[in-house]
Amino acid sequence: MSYSPHDPPTGPAPLRLLFIGDVVGRAGRKALVQHLPRLRRRWSLDFVIVNGENAAGGFGITEAICEEFLEAGADCVTTGNHAFDQREALVFIERQPRLLRPVNYPPGTPGRGANLYAAADGRQILVINVQGRLYMDALDDPFAAIEREVGACPLGVGCDALVVDIHAETSSEKMAMGHFVDGRASLVVGTHTHVPTADCQIMPHGVGYMTDAGMTGDYDSVIGMEKEEPLRRFTRKTPGGRLEPAQGEATLCGVAVEIDARGLARKIAPVRVGGRLAQAAPDFWDGEVNSDRAYGGAMSPAK
């Protein structure tokens, strides 16, 4: 039995939430559709968030792909700097409340950056998608934007759980965001850098945190793209071909968090299923990570 300083004395069953990092191209979509329905059932997940900003050929998301993710078991799809690479997203985001773009985009940008969703048992989950500013396009202050959204729907008052997807380049900006809302959010998870970090933790005041969830894509690549063109661009300063998603077996990457009645994280673990990376799963939900045959061999050591 594990001890957690954030165990509540009583209350409803903890909320089980899975966040899945940037799905890249066809390989990423295939992994998501293959694994998510099973994970959702096996872990009795209450809520699933998927970052889909690279789902359509590595650039943006289409309405059909968004629907596919929702049917596979996602409750909310977040994005980032690639939100509108597929121009149809400018239109369908207005009629799809489960798709978010960064909240700190300019006023008048189509869609929304935060929304409140109901889990199956009625608990209310606020999801906020925000984009960092370091080494990225100039946008409004992400900290001020988060302060505004958290203030408008405080944890324990306006919602039962509060999740921030901070889509940012630097670990410092993401880590600062974690501390900024520590005690006021359930989970702060970074996206955009496409590599899972090993710093999954519960911060001192109870927010679950991970600097980057990692991508759901083929890791025999340069952050999800076929290696040749990125290598060519790094080594020769002349125009070349298009960036294309790598097509090998993807690793589904993300973070699993259990949230207590106060909306604070009580358990957290990285998730890596399939593909090349060392496999990981929350032992507090099934305890059979290494002997699990239900994954069809996907839980075997990396190949």
Ligand SMILES: [Fe+2]
């Ligand atoms: Fe991405």
Ligand SMILES: [Fe+2]
């Ligand atoms: Fe990104």
